Amino acid sequence: MPKNNCIIEVEGLYTRFGNHVVHENIGLCVQRGEVLTLVGGSGSGKTALMRQMLGLETPAQGTVKVFGEPLHGRNRQQIQNMRNRCGVLFQKGALFSALSVYDNIALPMRELRTLDEEMIRDLVMLKLEMVEIAPVHANKMPAELSGGMIKRIALARAMALNPELLFLDEPTAGLDPELSEGFVRLIKTMQSELTFTIIMATHDLDTLVALSDRVAVLADKHLVALGTVREVIHTKHAFISNFFCGVRGRKTLENSSIL
Ligand SMILES: Nc1ncnc2c1ncn2[C@@H]1O[C@H](COP(=O)(O)OP(=O)(O)OP(=O)(O)O)[C@@H](O)[C@H]1O
Numbered sequence: 001m002p003k004n005n006c007i008i009e010v011e012g013l014y015t016r017f018g019n020h021v022v023h024e025n026i027g028l029c030v031q032r033g034e035v036l037t038l039v040g041g042s043g044s045g046k047t048a049l050m051r052q053m054l055g056l057e058t059p060a061q062g063t064v065k066v067f068g069e070p071l072h073g074r075n076r077q078q079i080q081n082m083r084n085r086c087g088v089l090f091q092k093g094a095l096f097s098a099l100s101v102y103d104n105i106a107l108p109m110r111e112l113r114t115l116d117e118e119m120i121r122d123l124v125m126l127k128l129e130m131v132e133i134a135p136v137h138a139n140k141m142p143a144e145l146s147g148g149m150i151k152r153i154a155l156a157r158a159m160a161l162n163p164e165l166l167f168l169d170e171p172t173a174g175l176d177p178e179l180s181e182g183f184v185r186l187i188k189t190m191q192s193e194l195t196f197t198i199i200m201a202t203h204d205l206d207t208l209v210a211l212s213d214r215v216a217v218l219a220d221k222h223l224v225a226l227g228t229v230r231e232v233i234h235t236k237h238a239f240i241s242n243f244f245c246g247v248r249g250r251k252t253l254e255n256s257s258i259l
Pocket of ligand 1: 017022040041042043044045046047048049201
């Protein structure tokens with residue numbers, strides 16, 4: 001059993017790309033069942049940290065444990081088994097453009113090689129229903145869909161294998177406020193019904209406030225604050241003041257009774 005109920009534990013993590021240092025000595029525990037949001041300026045290393053948690057990149061130094069086991073030293077099959085327990089909705093490559101909606105969602109199920117097509121069909125239709133997309137859209141191609149539908153179908157694909165951990169990178173980017181609100185509501189409902197853990201990166205304060213149990217703030221290569229929004233906003237740091245306490249930020253926090 002991982003200590004303190006951590007589903008992910010990051011310790012002493014350094015990230016470097018050539019001479020460019022992105023993270024210095026990051027330590028973090030993602031608790032099972034929470035929604036933890038990574039926030040920080042552009043280039044502060046939110047995506048890089050999530051990629052390391054998925055074993056897609058290796059830190060220059062430090063350890064990342066997922067489901068209680070270090071990623072370092074795991075073989076390909078072990079990493080794949082770990083990833084099968086994770087759902088990913090990243091900004092780029094939300095859907096494969098050459099595959100229909102149906103085949104996009106079926107893909108992770110087929111890759112498992114343990115489910116027959118009849119079972120996959122039932123599961124795909126269930127996932128579509130879960131993200132409130134009518135079955136009539138199953139045979140459409142991504143190019144025929146609106147931005148809001150693409151996000152929902154990408155979420156259905158991320159949820160294809162009932163993940164214990166869901167990674168969301170800028171989930172509401174590119175959606176107008178109304179669609180964004182609907183998408184956030186959907187994520188919140190699914191998370192409360194299915195109780196999985198979410199690691200999210202977002203620049204959008206409305207999305208952050210609506211979904212996060214805790215927030216991790218990355219700035220100046222370090223984790224400068226970690227806690228609930230209420231706790232984090234009291235940390236004295238220029239990024240935190242600008243992000244949470246500017247005119248727009250204050251309005252969002254006031255509307256959600258945080259200020
Ligand atoms: N594979 C890579 N090779 C070289 N540099 C990289 C690589 N991946 C990320 N970086 C650099 O690391 C830094 C952190 O990138 P990352 O994408 O994690 O930031 P971010 O906080 O997610 O930014 P944004 O909010 O703009 O998405 C950036 O300066 C980026 O250019």
